[in-house]
Amino acid sequence: MKSLFSIFFDTKNSFEGEEDDERVILLIRRHPFFIILHLIFFTILFFVPIFLGLMFSNFLIVSGLSDVFFLLSSLWFILTWLLTFYSLTMYLLDVWIVTNKRIIDSTQHGFFNRKVSELHLKRIQDMSVEIKGVIQTLFTFGDLRVQTAGTEEKFKFLQIPFPLEAKDKIMGLITKENHF
Amino acid sequence: MFMNFDFSYIFTAILSVLVPFLYWLFSFVIIYHLVRFGVGTKPKRVAAVFLLGVVILFTLNILCFVNLDRDSLVSRFENMGNNSFNILYER
Numbered sequence: 001m002k003s004l005f006s007i008f009f010d011t012k013n014s015f016e017g018e019e020d021d022e023r024v025i026l027l028i029r030r031h032p033f034f035i036i037l038h039l040i041f042f043t044i045l046f047f048v049p050i051f052l053g054l055m056f057s058n059f060l061i062v063s064g065l066s067d068v069f070f071l072l073s074s075l076w077f078i079l080t081w082l083l084t085f086y087s088l089t090m091y092l093l094d095v096w097i098v099t100n101k102r103i104i105d106s107t108q109h110g111f112f113n114r115k116v117s118e119l120h121l122k123r124i125q126d127m128s129v130e131i132k133g134v135i136q137t138l139f140t141f142g143d144l145r146v147q148t149a150g151t152e153e154k155f156k157f158l159q160i161p162f163p164l165e166a167k168d169k170i171m172g173l174i175t176k177e178n179h180f
Numbered sequence: 181m182f183m184n185f186d187f188s189y190i191f192t193a194i195l196s197v198l199v200p201f202l203y204w205l206f207s208f209v210i211i212y213h214l215v216r217f218g219v220g221t222k223p224k225r226v227a228a229v230f231l232l233g234v235v236i237l238f239t240l241n242i243l244c245f246v247n248l249d250r251d252s253l254v255s256r257f258e259n260m261g262n263n264s265f266n267i268l269y270e271r
Contacts, residue, residue, distance in 0.1 A: 007221065007224050008221055008224055008225050008228065009221060010221070011220050011221045013219055013220050014219075015219045016217075027219060027220055063256065064256050065256060065257075067244070067247055067248050067249060068248065068253070068256075070244045070247070071241075071244040071245055071248050073244075074237065074240050074241040074244045075241065077237055077240070078203060078237045078238070078241060081230075081233050081234070081237055082203075082206055082207070082210070085210050085226070085230045085233075086210060088226055088230075089210050089213055089214055089223075089226075092214065092218055092222060092223045092226060093213060093214075093217050093218060093223070095219055097219065106217075106219075108213070108217070111209055111213065114217065
């Protein structure tokens with residue numbers, strides 16, 4: 001029973017394609033600010049039937065349509081619940097994994113549509129951090145861009161929390177990798 | 181006999197099967213993605229909360245559907261329309 005519930009508390013942050021001697025150093029998602037905005041919106045949507053029910057309660061009772069209203073409200077709750085967790089799923093599955101060997105960018109573009117890119121630490125040439133605007137400064141999130149020697153597209157960590165700390169950690173890993 | 185075929189019954193029967201099927205399919209897909217592709221404990225916790233909510237809301241929906249008086253549904257909407265007309269006419 002203990003091992004069944006341990007998946008909710010203990011984790012080595014293992015992922016698909018992990019190598020035997022690979023350790024996850026950082027697991028980064030977009031700053032919670034963005035998903036909180038979505039959750040607030042869906043919470044407001046969730047309460048719409050309650051608000052309408054209170055406003056039109058007399059009419060519903062007089063016309064005898066309260067059972068229809070309850071059914072439609074329950075369907076609305078179901079729809080809102082599904083949309084909320086669809087949004088949460090997309091947020092949780094967009095993840096950057098920094099291991100002792102490479103950086104992996106896993107992006108979910110809807111159901112059954114996933115893009116996974118990886119970049120070995122040895123190929124990283126330089127990194128830059130951009131924290132732009134009042135909200136990003138206040139909540140300490142921004143973009144971290146990683147450039148290789150080639151003409152390839154930069155590896156981008158978008159809207160991540162504490163990007164400066166993430167940059168320092170990755171630089172430390174690169175230094176360690178280059179020493180070996 | 182064909183002209184007396186109860187289309188509202190067929191419509192209700194199709195909805196009663198189609199809507200729960202789509203609902204559980206969508207729910208399964210969300211849980212599958214969270215458990216299979218989620219890294220760390222957060223996706224698993226979210227999947228557990230989602231599953232709990234799915235079961236509760238589905239039960240609530242079934243109860244509301246069972247309590248619905250489908251036989252008098254059309255007449256109640258007609259009465260509502262007539263009452264609204266009477267109110268407008270009286271004005």
